[in-house]
Amino acid sequence: xxxxxxxxxxxxxxxxxxxxxxxxxxxxxxxxxxxxxxxxxxxxxxxxxxxxxxxxxxxxxxxxxxxxxxxxxxxxxxxxxxxxxxxxxxxxxxxxxxxxxxxxxxxxxxxxxxxxxxxxxxxxxxxxx
Amino acid sequence: xxxxxxxxxxxxxxxxxxxxxxxxxxxxxxxxxxxxxxxxxxxxxxxxxxxxxxxxxxxxxxxxxxxxxxxxxxxxxxxxxxxxxxxxxxxxxxxxxxxxxxxxxxxxxxxxxxxxxxxxxxxxxxxxxxxxxxxxxxxxxxxxxxxxxxxxxxxxxxxxxxxxxxxxxxxxxxxxxxxxxxxxxxxxxxxxxxxxxxxxxxxxxxxxxxxxxxxxxxxxxxxxxxxxxxxxxxxxxxxxxxxxxxxxxxxxxxxxxxxxxxxxxxxxxxxxxxxxxxxxxxxxxxxxxxxxxxxxxxxxxxxxxxxxxxxxxxxxxxxxxxxxxxxxxxxxxxxxxxxxxxxxxxxxxxxxxxxxxxxxxxxxxxxxxxxxxxxxxxxxxxxxxxxxxxxxxxxxxxxxxxxxxxxxxxxxxxxxxxxxxxxxxxxxxxxxxxxxxxxxxxxxxxxxxxxxxxxxxxxxxxx
Numbered sequence: 001x002x003x004x005x006x007x008x009x010x011x012x013x014x015x016x017x018x019x020x021x022x023x024x025x026x027x028x029x030x031x032x033x034x035x036x037x038x039x040x041x042x043x044x045x046x047x048x049x050x051x052x053x054x055x056x057x058x059x060x061x062x063x064x065x066x067x068x069x070x071x072x073x074x075x076x077x078x079x080x081x082x083x084x085x086x087x088x089x090x091x092x093x094x095x096x097x098x099x100x101x102x103x104x105x106x107x108x109x110x111x112x113x114x115x116x117x118x119x120x121x122x123x124x125x126x127x128x129x
Numbered sequence: 130x131x132x133x134x135x136x137x138x139x140x141x142x143x144x145x146x147x148x149x150x151x152x153x154x155x156x157x158x159x160x161x162x163x164x165x166x167x168x169x170x171x172x173x174x175x176x177x178x179x180x181x182x183x184x185x186x187x188x189x190x191x192x193x194x195x196x197x198x199x200x201x202x203x204x205x206x207x208x209x210x211x212x213x214x215x216x217x218x219x220x221x222x223x224x225x226x227x228x229x230x231x232x233x234x235x236x237x238x239x240x241x242x243x244x245x246x247x248x249x250x251x252x253x254x255x256x257x258x259x260x261x262x263x264x265x266x267x268x269x270x271x272x273x274x275x276x277x278x279x280x281x282x283x284x285x286x287x288x289x290x291x292x293x294x295x296x297x298x299x300x301x302x303x304x305x306x307x308x309x310x311x312x313x314x315x316x317x318x319x320x321x322x323x324x325x326x327x328x329x330x331x332x333x334x335x336x337x338x339x340x341x342x343x344x345x346x347x348x349x350x351x352x353x354x355x356x357x358x359x360x361x362x363x364x365x366x367x368x369x370x371x372x373x374x375x376x377x378x379x380x381x382x383x384x385x386x387x388x389x390x391x392x393x394x395x396x397x398x399x400x401x402x403x404x405x406x407x408x409x410x411x412x413x414x415x416x417x418x419x420x421x422x423x424x425x426x427x428x429x430x431x432x433x434x435x436x437x438x439x440x441x442x443x444x445x446x447x448x449x450x451x452x453x454x455x456x457x458x459x460x461x462x463x464x465x466x467x468x469x470x471x472x473x474x475x476x477x478x479x480x481x482x483x484x485x486x487x488x489x490x491x492x493x494x495x496x497x498x499x500x501x502x503x504x505x506x507x508x509x510x511x512x513x514x515x516x517x518x519x520x521x522x523x524x525x526x527x528x529x530x531x532x533x534x535x536x537x538x539x540x541x542x543x544x545x546x547x548x549x550x551x552x553x554x555x556x557x558x559x560x561x562x563x564x565x566x567x568x569x570x571x572x573x574x575x576x577x578x579x580x581x582x583x584x585x586x587x588x589x590x591x592x
Contacts, residue, residue, distance in 0.1 A: 048459055049491035074458050078488070080325060087348050097356060100301075100320040103334070104353075110345035116327040124324060 001122050002052050003028075004045060006036045007059040008068070016059050016084060019111055027115045028122070039068045046075040055102075055121060057114065059084040066095040073099065080121055082114055131246045132174065132201070133157040136166035136189060137181035137208060142231070146179055149235060153242070163187040167195060171575050174201035176249050177242065181208045182220075193223035195579070198271040204245040206238075264306045266299065267450050268443030270583075272435040276303065279432045284310035289382075289402040289427050291367075291410075294434030297484030300405035301365060303432060308361035313401055316360030319353050324366030331374050333390055336381075342391025354387050357400045367427065368408035368419060379423045402427060437479040437486060439545065441585035445471050447483060451490050452503070461494060465502040473505040473512050475585035476553070478546075549584045556586065 003024060010017040017035075024033050036042045042058075045051060056079050060066055069076070081101040085092055087108050096104060103117045135146045138161045150157045158173075160166035163184045170178065170192070178196060180189040189207065196205055207220035207228040220228045226248070227241040261281050266273070283290045284307050292300045301320060308318045326334055337352030354362060364370070370378065381387050382402065386395040404427040413419035437444065449466060456463045470493075479485055493507040505513055537543075551570075559566035567574050 049455065049495040074454070078484070080322075087350070093356065094317070097317050097319050097353075100318070102322050102325045103330075106348075106350070108347040109350075113330055116330060117325060120327050121325050 001054045001118075001125060002032045002034070003055045003057065003118065004034050004036055004042070004053050005057045005059070006042045007061065008037075008039045008065050009061045010035075010037050010059075012061050013059050013107070016107055016111075020057060020059070020084070020114065023111055023115055024118065028118055031118070031122070039065070043072065043075075046072060046079075053079055054125065055080045055082065055118065057082045057084065060092060060096070061086065063089075063091050063095060066092055066099070069099055070095065082117060084114070131155045131176040131249075133177045133179065133242075134160065134166065134169055134173075134175040134203070135179045136160045136163070136184065136192070137179065138162065138185050139181065139231075142181075142208070145235070146238075149239065150242070153239070155246070161185075163189065163192060167192055167576070168573065170196055170199045170201075170203070171573075171579070175199075175203040176201065177245055178203045178205045179208060179242075180205055180225075183210065190219055190223055193220075193225070194271070197224060197275075198579070204249055206241055206245060262306065262309045264309055265302050266306055267447045268440060269446065270435075270440040270443045272440050273443060276432055276434060277306075279430070280306050280310065283307045283430055283432065286430075287311075287313075287401050288429040289404070291428040291431045292403065292405040292434065293410075293431060294407060295436045295480075295482055296407050297479075297482030298434040298436060299483050300407075300434060301363060303434060304361070304363040304365075304403040304405060307403055308363075308401075311361065311401065313360050317357050318361050318363070319357040320363040320365055321353055322365045324369040328371045328374075331371060332377060335374070335378065336387045336389050337392075338390040339392045342389070346391070349389070351396075352387060352389060354381065354398050354400060355396050357398070359399050360401070362400045362402055364402065364404045364427075366406060366408075367404040368406045368410055368413060370419075372418070372420070375420045375423050379420060379426060382423075382426050404428075437482040438542075441475055441549070442582040444475050444486070444585045447486060448474060448490060451487055452494070455487075455491060455494055459494070462499075462501070464494070464497060464500070467502055467504050469505050470503045470507070472586065473508060476549075477512060545584075548580065549586070552580055552584055552586055 005017075005020055005024070007013060007017060021033065021035060024031065034045075036045060046053065056076065058065070058069060058081065060069075060083060076099070081099060082103045082105070083096050083099065083101045085096060085104060085106050087106040093104075102121070103114070105113050133150050133155050135143055135157055137143055137146070137159075143159045143161070147157055147159060158169055160169050163186045166178075166180070166184075169175075180192065180196075182189045193205065196203060204226040205224070207225045209220070209228050209230050226245045229238050229241065261277060261284075263277065266277065280303060290304075290307060292303050294300055304320070305318060308314060321334060323331060333352070335352050335354050337350045337355060338346050340346060340349045381398065384395070385399070386397045388395045410419050410424050410428075414421045414424055448471060452466065453463060455461075474486070474489070481488070489508065489512070492509055493503055496507040497503055500507070555566050555570055559569055563574060563577065567577055570577065572580075
């Protein structure tokens with residue numbers, strides 16, 4: 001299972017950025033994990049068929065980033081999307097729902113929730129193959 | 130005055146019906162065999178068909194799918210033998226309006242005939258084509274058109290809808306179409322993938338929590354049911370909801386409010402529910418894995434999506450449209466599509482349905498590179514192997530009944546597969562000559578074309 005973790009401004013959310021990568025590497029060591037540190041890199045990764053990305057974890061810092069993800073929505077059709085949002089931002093939340101993500105969590109939520117969801121996605125995928 | 134077709138071989142029943150219908154002011158035609166009935170139904174627009182189940186050349190129910198796709202798309206009243214309730218049940222499954230059991234009194238048939246024709250007349254009078262926003266739903270097959278009619282009906286109401294179908298048949302797309310065509314289209318469409326959420330997170334996602342409700346709940350958070358605010362909620366993989374959550378969710382549907390985890394106050398919710406599943410919820414109810422009362426609530430209306438193998442005639446349209454979309458999406462030059470490419474796709478069973486088809490098209494695009502036209506060689510190797518396997522299974526080489534692990538396939542699936550194999554052999558044998566194909570097979574040209582469309586096959590003069 002190939003996982004992309006993305007943020008356009010990882011330096012603004014360094015704690016979450018490092019935490020999620022460390023958790024994924026320690027709890028899901030068999031997963032292929034790639035970190036993309038800009039919207040441009042994310043677009044390049046997804047902009048061709050057969051990219052094989054199963055899950056995108058996007059740590060959002062502002063409404064523009066959600067708008068950018070919305071512009072990539074056709075490319076995200078076959079990808080499970082997990083959004084990590086700043087808490088209590090109604091504007092970002094309303095836009096986030098339009099992405100119909102698989103899971104939404106927040107900076108101040110338990111990061112292990114994301115690991116649980118990744119485990120479940122992986123189990124489902126194994127069950128289907 | 131309605132046009133009625135009577136398909137029955139009983140020499141006493143036919144004149145009886147004929148006289149009755151004429152007295153009711155309608156015109157009728159009679160066919161004594163399935164073959165003749167089929168011919169008449171394809172050639173003329175009938176409003177109603179009275180169809181006997183037991184005919185000398187087959188079961189009348191076999192004609193039902195064709196009647197649904199015939200020019201007139203008539204209502205059907207089935208005539209069954211005494212005590213044949215199994216036949217009646219099958220008749221309703223196939224969409225029959227009603228059934229009458231022999232022997233019957235004239236009064237017992239007059240009312241169903243009157244009601245069927247009244248319904249048809251009202252439908253035709255009230256039918257003002259309302260443009261339906263089809264979103265990404267592609268296809269003109271009878272089964273998809275029927276589903277779109279159901280979408281239109283669902284969109285005009287607020288009832289809960291359960292969408293069922295195999296993985297990859299487009300349940301989310303249909304849910305979105307219901308939302309986009311409803312009065313809630315200006316409000317959020319919230320999709321919740323119950324299958325991807327661990328049991329521990331489902332309730333929190335749906336209902337939200339109060340600050341301090343559990344370790345890690347640093348702030349109050351509204352659940353998605355509240356955040357949907359006047360919109361539509363799609364509960365995807367609803368069969369995966371844990372039983373405890375089913376109980377809480379049922380209460381939400383009944384009371385139209387949620388209580389967040391750790392909360393004392395209830396929050397009103399205003400949502401329209403669409404649920405989706407590829408599981409057999411009725412069986413799960415029997416196994417006590419799904420609540421019957423919840424199933425009743427979420428299934429006020431049901432839309433059953435057909436698997437792709439049962440709407441083969443849509444494969445070409447889906448392929449062309451999706452290739453166009455994918456080329457634009459990946460900023461590639463649009464590609465032409467060879468007829469062999471389409472035929473190879475049409476020969477596949479598509480267990481993963483439309484999603485599998487789209488993934489395959491992505492592979493083909495990547496594989497083709499700068500080649501301007503797509504050919505079978507651009508497809509994954511297994512597709513080309515299926516083509517080879519088919520040639521070894523031509524009729525006359527005793528293909529036998531496929532038996533996977535001691536289990537017989539569904540009869541309709543088996544029949545469709547055999548039908549398709551026969552047609553492919555026929556195309557080859559006739560060498561592209563449709564008159565020869567009709568002569569060899571003994572079927573009419575219109576019937577032949579209907580079958581070719583059904584199975585997404587070409588082979589007579591198309592490049």
